[in-house]
Amino acid sequence: MxxxxxxxxxxxxxxxxxxDDSPEIPFELxxxxxxxxxxxxxxxxFAPELExxxxxxxxxxxxxxDEESDDFWTYAxxxxxxxxxxxxSELITADLESYFRGLANAVAKSRExxxxxxxxxxxxxxxPSPYGTxxxxxxxxxxxxxxxxxxxxxxxxxxxxxxxxxxxxxxxxFLFSPKSRSDSVWExxxxxxxxxxxxx
Numbered sequence: 506m507x508x509x510x511x512x513x514x515x516x517x518x519x520x521x522x523x524x525d526d527s528p529e530i531p532f533e534l535x536x537x538x539x540x541x542x543x544x545x546x547x548x549x550x551f552a553p554e555l556e557x558x559x560x561x562x563x564x565x566x567x568x569x570x571d572e573e574s575d576d577f578w579t580y581a582x583x584x585x586x587x588x589x590x591x592x593x594s595e596l597i598t599a600d601l602e603s604y605f606r607g608l609a610n611a612v613a614k615s616r617e618x619x620x621x622x623x624x625x626x627x628x629x630x631x632x633p634s635p636y637g638t639x640x641x642x643x644x645x646x647x648x649x650x651x652x653x654x655x656x657x658x659x660x661x662x663x664x665x666x667x668x669x670x671x672x673x674x675x676x677x678x679f680l681f682s683p684k685s686r687s688d689s690v691w692e693x694x695x696x697x698x699x700x701x702x703x704x705x
Contacts, residue, residue, distance in 0.1 A: 530544065530562055531585075531672060531674075531704060531705065532562075532583070532585065532669070532672070532676065532701065532702060532703055532704060532705065533700060533701060533702035533704070533705055534562055534564065534581075534583055534697065534700065534701055535564075535696065535697050535700035535701075536564060537564070537693055537696065537697065539566075539567040540564050540565060540566055540567060540693075541564070541565045541567075541569075542562070542563060542564055542565070543562075543563040543565070544560055544561070544562050544563070545560060545561045545563070546559075546560045546561075547559050547560060547561070547584075547586075549561065549604070549607070550611070551607040551608050551610070551611035552600075552603050552604045552606075552607035552608065553607075554600075554603040554607070555600050555603060555604065557584060557586045557587075557590065558586065558587060559584065559585045559586040559587065559674070560584075560585055561582055561583070561584055561585075562582060562583045562585065563580060563581070563582040564580060564581045564582065564697055565580045566579035566580055566682075566690070566693065570652050570653055571653075572653050572654060575684070575689075575690055576682070576684075576690045576693070577653075577683060578650065578658060578660065578681070578682065578683050579681070579682040579683075579684070579690050579693070579694065580681055580682075581678070581679065581680045581681070581694055581697045581698070582678075582679050583676050583677065583678050583679070583701070584676070584677040584679075585674055585675075585676055586674065586675050586677065587673075587674065587675065588668065588669070588670065588672075588673045588674050588675055589675075590675050592640060592666045592675065592677065594629045594631065594640075594642065597627075597629060597642070597664055597677070598627045598628075598629055601627040601644075601646060602625045602626065602627050605625050605627075605646060605648040605649070606623075606625040606648075608651070609623065609625075609648065609649040609650075609651045612651035612652060613651050616651070618655065620649050620651060620655070623648070623649040623657060624647050624657075625647065625648055625649070626646070626647040627644065627645070627646050627647075628644065628645045628646075629642040629643070629644050629664065630642060630643045630644075634665065636665070636667075636698075638665055638666060638667050638668075639666050639667070639668055640664075640665065640666035641663070641664070641665050641666075642663070642664040642665070643661075643662070643663060643686070644660075644661070644662030644663065644664050644681075645659070645660070645661060645662065646659065646660040646662055646681065647659055648660060658683065659683060660681045660682065660683055661681070661682055661683070661684065661685055661686055662679060662680060662681045662682075663678075663679070663680040663686070663694075663698070664677070664678070664679055664680075665677070665678045665698070666678075667701070667703065669703030669704070671703065671704065672703050672704055674703075676701070676703065678698060678701060680694040680695075680697070680698060682694065
């Protein structure tokens, strides 16, 4: 019940994310057993600085909002945007900082508390892609958890840019967890990534 209410908060923040108005998902992104999904069209209400057309497709681990769970704050998402969208490490860094700051501030406002002077910092390190894709980064994010702990949060991540030429779109894939990339929770995240396809 608690998880359902917390996910509902995300939906309320992104008021445009109403099931009947959500776009049909043209690509494959696995929904693992016990995981939850959400679709949020751009522009994101909590991060209007992200000037994209398209939508965000999310996958939340079962323990996403359970501080005691091994997969606390473990999730994956895809930004499905125009094929000719110019993507760089600088742009992704700025976008993620706006994304996490906006999310924290929006939830804090809806729950009437002050998140304080939290540092939102994203570090990307380009690394060879095991999938042969154009751009692949290891990521580290300093952010804030407005849902459960109301405290600073550090995330390990993977960011990948996939050009889906036939579909005339670019997929930017994100995988995040507080656990290091050697932890077993990343097996699920990698399973989601391995199952991604540009079309169904």
